[in-house]
Amino acid sequence: MSGHLASVALPAFIASLVEFVEALTIVLAVGATRGWRSALVGTAGGIAVLVLLVAVFGPALAYAPLRAIRIVLGALLVFFGLRWLRKASLRYAGAIPMGDETARFAHATSQLGGGAKSGSIDGAGLLTAFNGVVIEGLEIVFIVVAVGASSNSLGLAALGAGAAGLIIVALALALRQPLARVPENALKFVVGLMLSSLGTLWLGEGLGVVWPGDDLSAIGIGAAYLAASAIGIGLSRRPGNRRAASLRA
């Protein structure tokens, strides 16, 4: 059970934290400029679509052979995890700028226009909130379905994502501003490591390789990815890169 918590609920929880923070920035921008009713209705609609996707795809995968699930979802997890790992590494190397929720919030509010409207529902605001929640939430859906189906623990993965959602909503209600202090890049790096490791482990099992130490190999694979990222960051980190990134930010 504790192994499943670490390998299923934790990646879903951390990844969902990152994505919920990004969705929250959009919802807050809609609320501040177009009215809270539009923001909340759009958010509720988006969450309903995401829950529906998990409810449809999650159980449907239970009917597929485990080996096929592990090959397909394991490979997709590798693609997904390495993408996050690469991006976070490039940010650490100073090659691309760090994510900035305050700047994202300012950009979104300027796009939506000023003048908060209260009472009636604003179509543009509702659609923006809905799109933001669905688009950012797709990554959560994929992680919940992929990690849950590959380990036969969909409920645990959904629980991890749900807990992250509750925490972010509670923080948003308390602070009423973008969560700029969340260490987004560090979280993305950790989740990228976890998902790449689990994806490699499950993909390998699907392809019939024999991992020394069975499931414990995920730790060794994670250490290897960590070393590869560290070397990549070390080779890429140049004063010029840092300066360019800070100028762009």
Place this chain on the structure above:
Amino acid sequence: MTWLRTILRKIVGLFIDDPVLAAGVAVWIALVALLGIVAPEMAHVRAFALALGLCAILMLSIVLGATRSP
């Protein structure tokens, strides 16, 4: 329709950010799978080949990505 297109683009973007990384990973997975057909008795070797090959591809992609960044 615009939001549907955005969502489709986002779905592809979930897995492919850098085409070089995606292509490298796909080719390496295919090679390890092929090795399983040609030499199924080398299950342990394939495990190391899969993990270490993907690590090398990641490292290269980071270095290339940093080189290409303006």
